Amino acid sequence: MDYIDPHIHMVSRTTDDYETLARMGCVALSEPAFWAGFDRGTVHGFRDYFRQLTEIEPRRAAQFGIQHYTWLCINAKEAENVELSREVMAMIPEFLDRPNVLGIGEIGLNKNTRNESIVFQEHLDLAARHNQLILIHTPHLEDKYQGTRMILDMLCDDARLQRHRVLVDHVEEHTVAAVLEAGFWAGMTLYPVTKCTPARAVDMIERHGSERLCVNSAGDWGPSRPTAVPDLIMEMKRRGHPHSLIRKIVFDNPREFLGQSPHFKLSENS
Amino acid sequence: MNSTLDREFLEIRALIVQLAAAFDRLDRCPDSAADDPRRHRLEAAIGILTGASQMRAEQVQLHFGKPYEAEWREKMGFAKTT
Numbered sequence: 642m643d644y645i646d647p648h649i650h651m652v653s654r655t656t657d658d659y660e661t662l663a664r665m666g667c668v669a670l671s672e673p674a675f676w677a678g679f680d681r682g683t684v685h686g687f688r689d690y691f692r693q694l695t696e697i698e699p700r701r702a703a704q705f706g707i708q709h710y711t712w713l714c715i716n717a718k719e720a721e722n723v724e725l726s727r728e729v730m731a732m733i734p735e736f737l738d739r740p741n742v743l744g745i746g747e748i749g750l751n752k753n754t755r756n757e758s759i760v761f762q763e764h765l766d767l768a769a770r771h772n773q774l775i776l777i778h779t780p781h782l783e784d785k786y787q788g789t790r791m792i793l794d795m796l797c798d799d800a801r802l803q804r805h806r807v808l809v810d811h812v813e814e815h816t817v818a819a820v821l822e823a824g825f826w827a828g829m830t831l832y833p834v835t836k837c838t839p840a841r842a843v844d845m846i847e848r849h850g851s852e853r854l855c856v857n858s859a860g861d862w863g864p865s866r867p868t869a870v871p872d873l874i875m876e877m878k879r880r881g882h883p884h885s886l887i888r889k890i891v892f893d894n895p896r897e898f899l900g901q902s903p904h905f906k907l908s909e910n911s
Numbered sequence: 912m913n914s915t916l917d918r919e920f921l922e923i924r925a926l927i928v929q930l931a932a933a934f935d936r937l938d939r940c941p942d943s944a945a946d947d948p949r950r951h952r953l954e955a956a957i958g959i960l961t962g963a964s965q966m967r968a969e970q971v972q973l974h975f976g977k978p979y980e981a982e983w984r985e986k987m988g989f990a991k992t993t
Contacts, residue, residue, distance in 0.1 A: 783977050813972055
């Protein structure tokens with residue numbers, strides 16, 4: 642089955658992974674900017690990273706017929722350095738017209754600090770001023786509930802933001818309802834240990850329905866499975882869900898959300 | 912017959928055995944975990960599993976998470992939004 646992975650960090654993956662994704666049915670993916678595993682020291686490091694996301698990765702993906710899209714930001718872990726964050730945010734508009742850029746992301750909170758909140762709100766302002774889609778990272782483990790609620794507060798504070806143009810990612814059982822009820826899109830990340838399993842994601846689909854709900858692998862440099870979306874497809878098939886519902890979750894929904902960007906142009910073959 | 916049990920009985924059984932073995936492991940470890948607050952949180956979570964709620968996964972997640980404070984903006988020194 643064709644599918645779209647709306648959140649996967651391909652800079653951390655091998656070219657073999659691109660081939661495997663293509664064999665599994667992945668026709669397009671979007672790659673948010675994220676933490677490299679270490680704090681970058683200068684704005685120049687981010688400029689090079691954004692070139693990798695907008696020039697190199699689309700070419701690697703295209704070798705296997707996969708369309709590569711991306712999101713730009715400085716992530717929450719590095720947002721404690723507000724001065725550097727502001728330098729990066731000031732540089733981002735240079736890249737917004739590049740053909741695979743969908744918006745600002747993945748922005749959000751990590752430890753729910755004041756500095757993270759300042760940088761998050763300034764990213765929201767950047768997105769609003771440039772009419773960009775927004776992809777949001779929510780914290781992990783014990784910080785998730787508090788951080789997700791803080792993020793929803795800040796999103797609702799900014800009247801310029803259109804809620805159907807914002808996806809709040811990494812939702813779990815205790816956060817999914819608040820995100821959907823507020824009118825935002827929600828993403829379930831299939832990731833070992835800290836996020837959600839395919840079985841639990843299918844449970845949430847069964848409880849909350851399929852509207853404005855996407856799934857992704859977030860495959861990165863940590864323990865993760867870039868083919869987690871096909872794992873969810875298998876779990877839905879195992880439970881007897883119809884093909885139309887599975888396709889809505891793994892293809893139609895991400896296409897609808899990402900398609901709000903004029904840069905997202907899925908090929909007619911999909 | 913319950914179709915979910917037909918499909919998942921052995922998997923759920925295996926998860927429960929894993930959980931039982933994990934608590935046995937905690938009991939066996941030389942530096943006792945008996946007074947560790949994390950051990951108490953784990954045991955309290957088991958209580959949620961055996962309760963009558965049909966939102967056990969959500970309840971367990973909330974149990975392990977920090978609470979939300981609606982006044983967080985004021986505490987961080989941000990202007991209040993109306």
